Every structure is written in C-alpha cells, then in structure tokens.
Amino acid sequence: MTRPPSRRDREFEEFVLAAWPRLRRAAYLLSHDSHEAEDLVQTALARSYARWSSVRHDGAYSYVHRALVNAYIDTTRRRRPVPTGADLDGVLVEAPRVEDRSELVDLLAPLTPRERAIVVWRYYLDTPEKDVAHRLGVSPGTVRSTASRALARLRDADAEREETQP
Incomplete structure (x- = not known):
C-alpha cells in the first residue's frame, strides 16, 4: 500500500x-x-x-x-578531453551542424567548458560574480577575466559570422 x-x-x-x-x-x-x-x-x-x-x-x-x-x-x-573538429592530419575541419541548434548554442560552442560555465552562470542565470567564483573555486578576478575573454571570443565569432553571411 x-x-x-x-x-x-x-x-x-x-x-x-x-x-x-x-x-x-x-x-x-x-x-x-x-x-x-x-x-x-x-x-x-x-x-x-x-x-x-x-x-x-x-x-x-x-x-x-x-x-x-x-x-x-x-x-x-x-x-x-576528446579532440573534435580536426582530421588525422591536424587540419581543422568544420564540425557538422545540427539543424535545430539555436544561435545561442552555436555561439557558445567554441568556448571551453569553464568559459561556458562562467558565461551561462553569470549572464544566463544572472548570478553575482562572487557566487560564481565561490562555486567554481576560483577568485572573482578569474571570473571577471575569463568572462571578459569569453565575451570577446563570442563577439569575434559573431562579427566573423556576419562578414561571411551575404
């Protein structure tokens, strides 16, 4: 029962x-x-x-x-870590695109797991920097610098994408 x-x-x-x-x-x-x-x-x-x-x-x-x-x-x-996006000669090849991926997921793809965690935690989940640092076991300065680098990479990738689109 x-x-x-x-x-x-x-x-x-x-x-x-x-x-x-x-x-x-x-x-x-x-x-x-x-x-x-x-x-x-x-x-x-x-x-x-x-x-x-x-x-x-x-x-x-x-x-x-x-x-x-x-x-x-x-x-x-x-x-x-499993290398992806490279063939046996070490030449970078484009990873296959999944049709149902959102633009946000595509933009986050080139980030490292740590960068992705910080960007999602900080900006998608709107978590204070201090809390992100505590949860990841790093200093707030590391969160700031990693987020800054990740956002710069995202901006560069977005600009590159806009240049290649007709």
Whole structure:
C-alpha cells in the first residue's frame, strides 16, 4: 500500500513542473548535448530533493541552478578531453551542424567548458560574480577575466559570422 504524497513532495513536484524547461535549457547551454542536459537536470533535482526541506521557497530556483552547474562541473572533471573538429592530419575541419541548434548554442560552442560555465552562470542565470567564483573555486578576478575573454571570443565569432553571411 502506498502512502499519499507529503506536502514536501507536492511542493517539489510543483517546482519541478514549473522550472523544468528553464533548467533543461540552462543544462543544454552548458553541455551542448540534449541527453547530457537531461542527466544534469535529473542529477541536480535528485540532489536538491534530498535537501528540499531545508531549501527556502524563495531561493529554490537558485539552489537548483547551483546544483545544476555543480553537476556539470563534476562531469567535466571526470571526462577526458576528446579532440573534435580536426582530421588525422591536424587540419581543422568544420564540425557538422545540427539543424535545430539555436544561435545561442552555436555561439557558445567554441568556448571551453569553464568559459561556458562562467558565461551561462553569470549572464544566463544572472548570478553575482562572487557566487560564481565561490562555486567554481576560483577568485572573482578569474571570473571577471575569463568572462571578459569569453565575451570577446563570442563577439569575434559573431562579427566573423556576419562578414561571411551575404
């Protein structure tokens, strides 16, 4: 016999239903992989559910975002970098384009995982610099300089794209 869901369970379920699309989008911007994005959101939600009774209602979204980025950082630490976009002779070749990618995802693609995490965390999730630094285990100056370099790379890529379009 199953017991009826508790108030905590109902609140969490309501939160998940409301927040899922935005969490999924943030995870996709970080990982550039729809399957990995699903896994990241599920991992973040599982970690958040375990502590849901201590999460403030007004800070729930921020708490789960933090868990999402932490889950992403954990996966990047476990992976070995795999070279992409180069053939056997070391000549750069264009990576195949996926038709349903948004312009934002295309722009973020050339960034390193750390740059992508900082840009998404700072500008997409609108997180204060100090919090980003704390979560990534770096200084606020590193966040500023990395964000500055990443934004410059994004501007250059956008300008290059505009020059090549008719």
